[in-house]
Amino acid sequence: MKKSSFTDSKIKQLSPAKKRYSLTVDTGLSIRVMPSGVKSWVVRIPFNNRVSDITLGHFPEIGKRQACQLAKRERQKYELTAPNGYTFQDAYCLWKSLKRGEIVSYQSEKLRLDKYVVSALARKQLDDITAPMIIRLLKPIEQSGKRATAKRCLMRIREFFDLAVCAGYVLHNPIAGVSRLFKAPKKTPRPSLPWCELPAVIDVICQNANKHLQLIFFFSLYSMLRPGEVVKLRWVWIKQDCLTIPAEHMKMKMKRLHRVPLTAYALSSLNEAKNTSKHKRSSYVFPGQKSSKHANSQILTNFMRQNSFFKNRLVPHGLRSIARSWMADHNVSYEVAEACLAHIVGSSVSRAYQRSDFFEARMQIHKQWDGFIQDCARSAQLTSPKADSIETPSLSQS
Template identity: 50%
Template structure:
């Protein structure tokens, strides 16, 4: 069978000649150097050569797909051409590094779609096949997974159409078959409830999880970003996280306050692995603790189950900003969110560092007030009511 390197190396000769690929497909090289794809079929008692197009305008994979379609049109047994796995690999080559959720999307597709129908010819896939594939996932209550799988599978087929491997996308309207998943926000608490939450943290949490909780609350980073903090990123002014470690792929600076400095010192004190480059080291060498560590601990406590998750602390802080009249752009910058259109961001390239420094001083003062209330509550356990 041919490959791109062999095709490119073929040179014209004194007479026209052709090189066979497979299943009747061949590449014909003219004396002029023009390379044409031809399909040889047996029709009406004689052998017929059908010209499909020229190389490189029609690539090898496209020629195989075109030959397959032509055989189907002529009601001949079609040869193998472009599979679902081929289309998936093409999607991977175009999406790698371009979408934030690439790794998760790739693993999800491999698990639920490619492992089931990856070897099938692309033009044999119909909506009923994919619907049958999705039904067990929907019945398991994973509507959001179904939504993302359908979106990405449809995207794979759209790209195959654009690349010339398919004439049309049979899955264009398949999302209409399944119900739209309900959106459930991350479990969180209002900032006014924070004194109670902090008192429960003080009473229940081991030192490691206590520091991790306060650090997450103070920085308002995403759980995975919190645990990835390296000591070398911390200087006298800020914690500077490189773009590749942030969800939005932009450098993020967290202004240091006296409270945050004290938390960092406490985290360093309780670290068991003193040689680790991470502020929150894991048990394995040169690894940080799991991004789900705090979430799992909160879930294991009856007081927090279905009430608060690690990611929900960001919502608590964001609500405090809103109720304390923090400007939208500054509040969103504290959470490392992007605001404004692409044009606006092209002109506004600052990160509101000075403004965020002032805002975080107020936010950290409130956290410290909650901690003092928790200490008062623990010293007077018979008193009831809101410690705030």
């Protein structure tokens, strides 16, 4: 049997003989099979004109990969060429298997790591990776102005090694304190405008944006939802005067569904979106180019970037800030205002007891808020969606 053909499953199939025998698994590493059936990992160390066999442990308690890593450490003590152990790619694969589906930013994190980290370190032995090596890799990224990227890469590399230590790949995390050498990224709030400037904002939107974009803007403003949540809205989530967004479609930190009260104004906006849509049979409230896809989450962002009025003054997320500031100046209680924005409030203990989402209170707030939006539209001498009476069932689509 060739060395490269050894796997844990094949080692498990090795049968005992009348006498003990050994099979070479890798350079200096062999598996010794005793007549009793006990299988031991043995590393051979030539030193001072003598050859010593050191037992590393038993199979299956120690698998092949871990045995290779232990043999490598043992041979390094005697400055001998060590067999291959666990690589950075192994630690990365372990991280992916645990984080896939568990963190909302998994895909973006994976793309970032593939670009800046894995391509440079994939084949490196974990034991050979040092703190200076990681610093040399990430410092140019930080110096190029991508400070947040460097910090996130460092955070994930530290996670890789923490998991590798727990899995027995390595004995310690070599970069545990490296973060001190990197400056924290500067956090700047997204640009927004005072709520009293909303008439000017509505004026620019209605003068320059097409109908589809206007409806996305108005419903984003009214609902106080995040841009990515607005474009993914489905008709089946709308029942009478309530829009219920499932937990898996909300920001990961929420981990619970979110209900948006729908006033007559909001329902009329949705009805207009349905009547003017190019894809009337689409399951999405705001479909994209294809009926099976929702609108691009950056559609409103791209519009604002291209319009000089909004440049460095307002982004779609800033509409939430406008609404929150308006509520603060109109004596809306803190908990109700935060519930309107689908924010988590209080400690885990307090949330275990307080489970209301203040729906009825928020309905009253939304009525006042949509009244303010329509006043702003009138002051801009514009016509916002009219609050006509609508048959609610027409808004649902199975």
